[in-house]
Amino acid sequence: MADGRRALVLGGGIAGLAAAVELGDSLADGPFDAVELWEAESRLGGKIRTSAFGGIDLVDEGADAYLLRVPHARDLAAAAGLDDIEHPTRATPAIWHARLHDLPDGVVLGMPAALTPFATSSLLSWRGKLRAAIEPVLPSFDAGDSLGRLVRGRFGNEVHDRLVDALVGSIYATDTDRWSLAAVPQLAELAAANRSLLLAARRARRTAPAASGPVFGTPRAGMGALATASGDLARWMGVEISLGRSATVLEREGPVGWLVDGERFDAVVFATPARITARLLRDIAPNTARALASVEAADVVIVRLLVREWPSRLHGRSGYLVPKPDQRHVTAVSFASQKWAHWQPPGGGQVLRVSLGRDGLPVAHLSDDEAIAAALGDLALHLDTELEPEEASVTRWTNSFPQYRPHHGGLVARAEAGLPAGLAVAGASYHGIGIPACIASGRRAARTIRSREVAR
Numbered sequence: 018m019a020d021g022r023r024a025l026v027l028g029g030g031i032a033g034l035a036a037a038v039e040l041g042d043s044l045a046d047g048p049f050d051a052v053e054l055w056e057a058e059s060r061l062g063g064k065i066r067t068s069a070f071g072g073i074d075l076v077d078e079g080a081d082a083y084l085l086r087v088p089h090a091r092d093l094a095a096a097a098g099l100d101d102i103e104h105p106t107r108a109t110p111a112i113w114h115a116r117l118h119d120l121p122d123g124v125v126l127g128m129p130a131a132l133t134p135f136a137t138s139s140l141l142s143w144r145g146k147l148r149a150a151i152e153p154v155l156p157s158f159d160a161g162d163s164l165g166r167l168v169r170g171r172f173g174n175e176v177h178d179r180l181v182d183a184l185v186g187s188i189y190a191t192d193t194d195r196w197s198l199a200a201v202p203q204l205a206e207l208a209a210a211n212r213s214l215l216l217a218a219r220r221a222r223r224t225a226p227a228a229s230g231p232v233f234g235t236p237r238a239g240m241g242a243l244a245t246a247s248g249d250l251a252r253w254m255g256v257e258i259s260l261g262r263s264a265t266v267l268e269r270e271g272p273v274g275w276l277v278d279g280e281r282f283d284a285v286v287f288a289t290p291a292r293i294t295a296r297l298l299r300d301i302a303p304n305t306a307r308a309l310a311s312v313e314a315a316d317v318v319i320v321r322l323l324v325r326e327w328p329s330r331l332h333g334r335s336g337y338l339v340p341k342p343d344q345r346h347v348t349a350v351s352f353a354s355q356k357w358a359h360w361q362p363p364g365g366g367q368v369l370r371v372s373l374g375r376d377g378l379p380v381a382h383l384s385d386d387e388a389i390a391a392a393l394g395d396l397a398l399h400l401d402t403e404l405e406p407e408e409a410s411v412t413r414w415t416n417s418f419p420q421y422r423p424h425h426g427g428l429v430a431r432a433e434a435g436l437p438a439g440l441a442v443a444g445a446s447y448h449g450i451g452i453p454a455c456i457a458s459g460r461r462a463a464r465t466i467r468s469r470e471v472a473r
Contacts, residue, residue, distance in 0.1 A: 024049045024466060025282040026256075027264050027297075029056030030063020031452055032444040033288030034247040035093060035459030040286075040467065041254030048470040049283070052256045057263035061248045064417050064445075065452075067241030071323035071408055072363045075239035076353070078319055078412040080452055081370070082233040082240070089453040089460070090243070094236065097246035101238070104231035108335035108355045112140055113399045114179055117337055123222070126204060127180035129172065130218035145175030153213040160208070162423035164201055165194030171214050183338040187349040189450055190315045190375040190418035192341065200421040200449075237359055240452075267297045273439060284439040284466035288459055290314065291419065291446035298440075305435035308428050312446050314416040315376040318383065320392040321353075323408040325366035331355075331400065336370075339399070346373045346380060346388075347395035366407070371396065376420050385411040419446040441465045 026036045033054060040052045060066075070076040082105070083090035094102065111117040118140040123131030129149055136146055149172045160167035164185065168177040182193045185201060198205050204214075211217035236242040252258055267285070268276040275282050287294040295310035336351040351370040354360050360368055371392040374380030383391060389409050397403050429447050436442070443462035445455055 021051070022047075022049050022283045022470065023051045023053065023281065024284045024286070024470075025277055025280075026052070026054040026286045026288055026463075027277075028063065028288035028444065029054055029058070029061040029244075029248070029258070029260070030288060030444065030455070031065055031244060031247070032455040032459035032462075033063075033286070034061060034244060034251060035089075035456040036286045036288055036443055036463040037251040037256045037258070037459075038093070038096070038247060038254065039460045039463035041251050041256040043467060044255045048467060053282075054251065054256055054258045055262040055264060056258070056260050059261050061258070061260070062241055062244030064414060065240045065244045066412070067239030068410075070321050070410060071366075071368045073360055073368065075241065076321065076360060076368060077235075077240050077370075078321070078410075079414060080240050081351070081353070081357070082235040083243075083452040085230065085232060085234045087453045087457075089456040091234070091453075093247060093456050094234075094243055097243070097250045099236045099242060099246050101236060102234045103237050103357060103359050104234055105335065105356050106358050108333055108352065110335050111337040112179060112183055113337045113339050114140060114343055117334075117399070121180075124180065124184075125207075125218045125221075126201060127176070127182075127184040128168065128204060128218060129176065129215050130222050132215075140179055141175050145173060145179075148173030149176050149215075152215045155213075157212040160198065162198050162426075163194065164196045164198045164204065165192075167198055167204070167208055167214075168193070178342050179340045183340045186341060186375060187338050187372070189421070190317050190348070190372075191420055192375065192377045195376065195420070195422060197421040197423050197425045199426045235357075243452075264297060267301055269301065275439060284441075284470055286441050286443055286459070286462045286466060288443045288462070290416065290444065291442075292416070294442055294446075298436075302435050302437060302440075305432045308432040308435075309442075309446070311428070312425075313376070313420045313422070314446075315418040315420060316374050316379065316381040316416060317414045317418060318373040318380045318388050319412040319414065320371040320373065320388055321408075321410045321412075322369040322371065322389075322392065322404065322406040323362060323366060324369065324404045324406050325364070326405070327367040328400070328402055337399070339395075344375075344378060345395055345398075346378070346383075346391040347399070348372050348375050348378070350396065350399070369396075369404075376418070381413070381415060419450065421450075438469050439466060 121134040121138040291309040291312035298306040335356040349372040441462035
């Protein structure tokens, strides 16, 4: 192998950082002699951002935790030296439908896995409960690749709207009637192998090993610490990180090389949103570019509020979700100081994190004042109390939640198949939106270009 082989990672979000760490880990023994990461913004982290709020040094403006029962984020945090990990309190979530209702026990992403909790729940009407109860005797049917069609067909509209769409929709800022079933593997696998989802989910719960330990974790210094520490780890491994540097032009250089804004690289990982990657690939891989350009994304606004007066009747709750038919602007509310013990305002009170907007519920047009007013208006309706915030902040995540329409997986597979050797894509636009999924995507892309380089 010739000396001077260089790899470039475009994008310093968590997927790009994971790719950089994966490539940096092999710098000592090849195949690359140098690895660079370019990030257009002045900071690392992408959709992960943490800042001071409410007298607390570090409160997340976006994702506030990662899933621990898959290894990707947990392992990266450990490799980056983050050992001060916090877990949620025992506070419990609710669903708002005319009032707050406890989230029923025995659910799998909102889908019934036991009948008794649903029979006693105040969230569903008796009509909705009876409709869900007949699911085991319904014949099988083809829902295509639509999560909404599957759940409505098996359990009825109430279970879909008040539970599954409320839960899955809040995670992905989506309308599950337009969401790929395959993008929720836990439900897709049950649907593929069973006629009755309720009976299959109940069997899975009975035979699953007892869960041990917490489900979610976050660095005490906030999720921003994961991005910062991952960047520090990559630098320590020898990766050169450039902030405030974007890419505008991609060209071929000889039979196997690439020019990115005039600089030569042997391989490139695009850890950038699909629409940005599509622009860079337009002349190099037009079919891939067209496919990626078709990936839509939703806007979300996060409003953080510090309130000193907090109703005692809300103690013990971690927050609530708002079903799609009930949404005006707000889709979910986190009672952050009750969810996380380390987010206690020094002067007392409560920090709230209010999510506005999803696919089909636009909020980008709202000014900061309008977003705060919309959040307070919905909170007053939901909680039957007028909150008077002492402090407020607005964070805009524009085009930040890719929408996995039905058959998204096939679209991504075709796009990746059309990539020339030496190029790979990573990030939330492709194989999963959560923090662990993005980390796994970044590592996978890095291994792809590394293995191709070794094979050359």
